[in-house]
Amino acid sequence: MSLVKRGTVYGTRMNFRGELDALGAQVNEAPYKAAPQAPVLYVKPANTWTENGGTIALPAHVAEVEVGATVAMVMRSAREIEGFVLMNDVSIPHDSFYRPPVKYNALDGFLGIGDRVRARNEAGDPAVFKLEVRVNGELKQTVRFSQLVRPADKLLADVGEFMTLQPGDMLMLGTDAGRPRVRAGDRVEIKMPALGTLTNLFVAEAA
Template sequence: MSLVRRGTVYGTLMNFRGELDALGDKMKQAPYDGPPQAPVLYVKPANTWTENGGSIAIPAGVQEVAVGATVAMVMKSAREIAGFVLMNDVTIPHDSFYRPPVKFNCRDGFLGIGDRIRARNEAGDPAVFKLEVRVNGELKQTVRFSQLVRPADQLLADVSEFMTLGEGDMLMLGCDVGRPLVRAGDCVEIKMPALGTLTNTFVAEAA
């Protein structure tokens, strides 16, 4: 399946139970005084997009970055899902969860996007999606979407209560804890049979 256009790409924070468990009592502290009551979103702008097989540059002065293996819903209309696609939501490790700083998440090339968009009836139930993440051929993480706080349909419904998604917009389901850390020279493969393999090689930023 191919898209006529690619719209806005949104990430979702704290949508895996492991993320919430890791935060623990931090969510009860000011200024939030409790866990989020609605989805926490952020944008991965066009400067971050890297195609399947492309290289992702690690900025000068940064030793390693975190791989964010996930799946995004690709929208056909405001409430209709056209299909699903693999993504690698790269970030520089940091401690800010509620308000992820742009300088850590939105560096050039910091979002690998798969080239296979599969319709829902072909991809299957997103609640049973499972991704394998390999670094230089070695299995480093398995992401199970049965652990989502908001499954795909609920996430879309909750987001649609406060914003309208358009054709080509992409909404990531979230990234689990245990994100592998990689350095320049590492090759990352994110794989799921129905969605194929997303491969990106990390390189040092050109001087």
């Protein structure tokens, strides 16, 4: 394992079949009129980053947030993966999937990041990754990466068609439907044996 060397962090929308299925007919409505033909990406800027074990503050006007348990590829070069790291992609619940405003997913602290990168040859095949998400010790979601629309290598190749990733950049594989919602006072644990456990405590924003 190695420490996380952070470049730009990119999230991926609609890369789980369950997430696409949950949208139903909405994917065929204007202005898009079809499921995405290329990866749909967004940025989690540095102000969102929270360490493993750190607290994530909910703004006063936000009663609950969604927990987006996922794994990110950490890049060694534009096309070479150094390894994988756990992430908790937090967002305010919203209905906009194609172009979600940054006010929903780029708030301060809204990305929990694991503290270690597991090398690809140690982590195993990402197609069989499985995460368990626990809230206050209770299992709330199991995320199976066999359900990806674009598996890790395909996602990386497709992203490389229109942009160049830099060493240290991190590309999330996506978050599945059924994301748990949490409130201030809840403790979230995202666990996978090969990648360890990412823990964050949600708190109310200080007055």
